[in-house]
Amino acid sequence: MPERLGHNEYPAKRFFGRPAERALKSYAMTLSLNIAILAAGQGTRMRSERPKVLHRLAGRPMLSHVVDTARSLGAAKICVVYGHGGEQVPEALAAPDLGFAKQEPQLGTGHAVRQALPHLDPEGITLVLYGDVPLVRTETLRQVAQAGRDGLAILTARLADPSGYGRIARDDAGEIRAIVEEKDASAEQRAITEVNTGILAAPTRRLAAWLERVTDANAQREYYLTDVVALAIADGVAVAGVEAAEAWEVLGVNSQSQLAVLERHYQARAARRLMDQGVSLADPARLDVRGELRCGRDVFIDVNCVFEGRVTLGDGVAVGANCVLRDVEVAANTRVFPFSHLEDAQIGADCRIGPYARIRPGTALGRDVHIGNFVEVKNSRLAEGSKANHLAYVGDATVGRRVNIGAGTITCNYDGAHKHRTVIEDDAFIGSDTQLVAPVTVGRGATLGAGTTLTKDAPPDALTVSRAKQVTVSGWRRPRKSDPNEK
Ligand code: UD1
Ligand code: CA
Numbered sequence: 001m002p003e004r005l006g007h008n009e010y011p012a013k014r015f016f017g018r019p020a021e022r023a024l025k026s027y028a029m030t031l032s033l034n035i036a037i038l039a040a041g042q043g044t045r046m047r048s049e050r051p052k053v054l055h056r057l058a059g060r061p062m063l064s065h066v067v068d069t070a071r072s073l074g075a076a077k078i079c080v081v082y083g084h085g086g087e088q089v090p091e092a093l094a095a096p097d098l099g100f101a102k103q104e105p106q107l108g109t110g111h112a113v114r115q116a117l118p119h120l121d122p123e124g125i126t127l128v129l130y131g132d133v134p135l136v137r138t139e140t141l142r143q144v145a146q147a148g149r150d151g152l153a154i155l156t157a158r159l160a161d162p163s164g165y166g167r168i169a170r171d172d173a174g175e176i177r178a179i180v181e182e183k184d185a186s187a188e189q190r191a192i193t194e195v196n197t198g199i200l201a202a203p204t205r206r207l208a209a210w211l212e213r214v215t216d217a218n219a220q221r222e223y224y225l226t227d228v229v230a231l232a233i234a235d236g237v238a239v240a241g242v243e244a245a246e247a248w249e250v251l252g253v254n255s256q257s258q259l260a261v262l263e264r265h266y267q268a269r270a271a272r273r274l275m276d277q278g279v280s281l282a283d284p285a286r287l288d289v290r291g292e293l294r295c296g297r298d299v300f301i302d303v304n305c306v307f308e309g310r311v312t313l314g315d316g317v318a319v320g321a322n323c324v325l326r327d328v329e330v331a332a333n334t335r336v337f338p339f340s341h342l343e344d345a346q347i348g349a350d351c352r353i354g355p356y357a358r359i360r361p362g363t364a365l366g367r368d369v370h371i372g373n374f375v376e377v378k379n380s381r382l383a384e385g386s387k388a389n390h391l392a393y394v395g396d397a398t399v400g401r402r403v404n405i406g407a408g409t410i411t412c413n414y415d416g417a418h419k420h421r422t423v424i425e426d427d428a429f430i431g432s433d434t435q436l437v438a439p440v441t442v443g444r445g446a447t448l449g450a451g452t453t454l455t456k457d458a459p460p461d462a463l464t465v466s467r468a469k470q471v472t473v474s475g476w477r478r479p480r481k482s483d484p485n486e487k
Pocket of ligand 1: 039041042105110112164165196197223224225
């Protein structure tokens with residue numbers, strides 16, 4: 001068989017690798033996998049202005065999950081069919097490896113796949129996915145794509161309640177004969193519990209030929225993708241049914257409450273994966289991972305924590321109840337106490353954060369730093385052993401080692417127009433209720449007396465204090481309200 005070159009293949013790649021690898025590569029190339037993702041539907045039952053597939057599952061548009069799954073299959077071409085909601089879908093998902101085909105008007109799933117065909121490789125196989133079926137697993141789809149190489153493969157599922165789905169009609173020999181849409185089904189056919197998930201795969205050329213022949217002669221006057229089953233059978237092409245191992249992976253979203261059900265399935269799966277890796281979860285039902293959470297060994301996560309973006313927790317890290325961590329790296333053995341909010345920050349090892357701490361973007365904490373209750377840190381570095389334990393604002397500051405920042409300390413970093421930095425050198429001691437009016441530097445080993453408003457640099461190893469002198473007025477009397485009977 002002559003070796004074909006896909007669009008993304010450089011000729012040099014032909015000579016790369018050992019003969020067996022080359023053979024495998026050319027084989028995969030001749031059967032390039034193309035994926036059409038249908039996402040043009042209106043989603044009326046979401047009762048929303050936003051296109052259904054842009055509603056969020058685990059913090060990201062549900063369509064992004066499908067696109068990621070398509071990528072994980074190693075697809076050569078991915079084409080998203082969009083329509084309802086203008087250009088919102090391509091705008092939200094734009095990526096160099098994605099094609100977009102507009103379907104307008106939306107005349108049914110068969111019509112939708114036809115819009116994708118010009119973007120797909122006619123020599124490959126095409127797998128059809130749905131933007132509103134976001135939990136389907138890569139392993140399952142691999143089986144469908146495999147089975148679709150020499151004929152037509154459809155993914156089916158057994159559902160306790162099959163209502164709303166197309167039913168799989170099989171003959172006495174158990175072979176698939178047709179998919180019957182609920183609206184077109186007889187009472188007998190409606191009793192069938194094996195349903196069409198809508199996901200199917202076939203050689204692209206064949207699929208295109210069948211779709212040419214599909215008509216809209218049905219109850220909904222739509223071009224049904226499912227009609228390709230009858231056409232395949234008429235052509236004497238085998239129709240293989242692949243049954244999904246888990247019913248939840250083929251669930252679609254038509255309403256907000258279905259989306260919420262899928263969210264819990266997604267989170268349950270995320271929690272199971274973490275526990276399989278050895279993470280201790282106080283309650284797997286009260287964890288939300290909206291992104292990627294990587295954990296070292298012996299990590300403990302208490303209830304109601306939310307992890308967004310990319311979060312890494314090192315060995316032995318413990319996260320207390322009700323914490324939100326977004327794009328954060330936490331090094332080994334650090335403890336984050338309850339009700340803390342950490343965003344876009346790097347936290348060193350052996351730190352103690354919270355309870356009620358707020359760590360904002362651009363923060364980097366060294367080893368053994370303590371950030372206590374009602375302390376806000378923004379765009380600041382605190383080196384090893386420094387502490388801000390109570391009620392403070394540390395913004396745009398560079399703090400050395402073993403610095404003690406007293407309760408109520410505030411870096412006055414903003415003059416109304418510009419931000420300025422505060423520098424606090426090693427071993428400085430900042431007395432309580434101090435304002436550091438930036439730009440300002442506190443020298444190494446300096447002490448600031450409580451209540452100081454620092455407007456000029458404090459020299460090292462000295463006490464600096466700005467404070468009105470304390471006076472006592474003896475014999476002074478506090479005013480009293482006069483007695484109304486008094487004359
Ligand atoms: C479809 C299947 C049905 C299956 C069910 C699974 C057909 C004819 N029926 O029915 O057998 O059990 O899915 O959920 O295929 N879409 C477009 N353009 C269109 C129409 C639909 O992109 O013109 C997209 C929708 O956005 C949606 C998906 O295709 O994501 C399914 O469309 P929908 O109208 O919901 O099909 P069902 O009636 O549910
Ligand atoms: Ca549907």
